[in-house]
């Protein structure tokens with residue numbers, strides 16, 4: 001049993017049987033969630049790789065891959081993931097539905113994301129998605145550009161429609177979980193509740 005931070009998602013699932021919000025959140029890791037996330041992202045990545053190479057800027061893809069490492073392993077993991085209940089698991093690596101396997105270089109932050117972190121997240125996403133598009137434009141690869149933009153649109157639509165309404169990282173700017181569900185989750189998780197209330201969040205009793 002993994003109990004660091006006493007978060008219910010890392011306790012025995014028997015406790016979920018009596019939970020009023022059971023089934024309303026993605027409380028536990030499932031391979032299908034991870035593979036669907038990676039699948040939609042990889043389709044865009046493959047298209048962008050081919051297009052950038054066709055454009056004659058293949059060497060610049062090393063810069064993109066380098067940014068992934070920086071973003072997923074250092075930047076995003078601090079500003080977004082360190083606030084997520086998935087991050088509150090005991091151990092050195094993340095076992096979640098998107099950044100599975102990433103190292104956890106920072107401690108868990110049970111409080112909600114700050115405004116400055118939300119802004120940074122948006123900037124990070126723009127760089128992450130926009131980097132190859134610049135080279136597709138410079139190289140005149142407009143078919144690849146249009147396909148890539150459509151794939152980005154599909155990727156974020158998939159996340160917003162299929163994941164963000166059930167995601168445990170409630171303070172993420174994309175999160176759409178209803179307040180009543182957030183409140184129920186916080187009531188079950190005292191460490192997180194205390195941090196949220198100290199940050200000014202009000203729970204409806």
Ligand code: SF4
Nearest residue numbers: 008009016019022027
């Ligand atoms: S909120 Fe906690 S107790 Fe309820 S179903 Fe999810 S993991 Fe189980």
Ligand code: SF4
Nearest residue numbers: 081084096098099169
């Ligand atoms: S579910 Fe999302 S926010 Fe939570 S740890 Fe994984 S990638 Fe980060």
